[in-house]
Amino acid sequence: MDDLILYIANKNYSSWSFRPWIAMTAAGIPFREELIPFGPGATHPQFRALSPTGKVPVLHHGSVRVWESLAIIEYVAELYPDAGLWPADRESRSLARSISMEMLSGFRALRGACPMNLRRPVKAIPLPAGVTADVARIEAIWREMRTRSGGPFLFGAFSSADAMFAPVVNRFAAYDLVSDAETIAYMDAMRAHPAWRSWETAALAEPWIVAEDEA
Incomplete structure (x- = not known):
């Protein structure tokens, strides 16, 4: 399986980055973190190259790009159905x-x-x-x-x-x-x-x- 790469912004401020990061970390799902700090206006030119929205978080999995926190969580839950990302019942x-x-x-x-x-x-x-x-x-x-x-x-x-x-x-x-x-x-x-x-x-x-x- 290709590596999961999660691109995030500043951990102090980026609430949307925090959500998939803590979900994946708590579930023990292996991924590589790539942090790109915010520039002026809480953005960064690199974000546009990584995600169609020009924002993070975005997950790269081989050729697949998944953006938006909840979509990332759902994608990873499909990859790791036994990880407990969602309740069992x-x-x-x-x-x-x-x-x-x-x-x-x-x-x-x-x-x-x-x-x-x-x-x-x-x-x-x-x-x-x-x-x-x-x-x-x-x-x-x-x-x-x-x-x-x-x-x-x-x-x-x-x-x-x-x-x-x-x-x-x-x-x-x-x-x-x-x-x-x-x-x-x-x-x-x-x-x-x-x-x-x-x-x-x-x-x-x-x-x-x-x-x-x-x-």
Whole structure:
């Protein structure tokens, strides 16, 4: 099998890169990481040569190019059906995919107001309209799924659904957005995962600084 090569941007800032990286790493799927740091405007000329969107992440697998975080996860799940990227039973799998798509397409107020930044000191900010509703909906998702599965992750064991929400864990912490004990318990489980710790360690060591309105 040809090597999987995952092209990503800065680990400190690139939430979309984080999602497939932590999913694949947590599942023990072998791949090569190629990091290209953001330039001005949170882009880079090399991105255009790698992906038709001119953005990362993008996965190269021989002649195959797969872009967009969730599409990458689905592609790899097909290559490694026994890796546990999605829950084993059909109902849980349907829920995991539904909430992953909700994360992919929604919560724009939260994402716009609170960019991922693993080096950011914890500090609250004035919240634009819509952020509170986004936070409440995400907390409700986490609570429902963990109650249903028994935790510690959304579907018991770590899955791609957790990967899709991983950047939100940083946002909730860095911008001091939540205080509910159940929410914080899930965040603690996520931040204790070895894959999270590996990404965070690398992010904290990065030399690059990107303005929050660019990342």
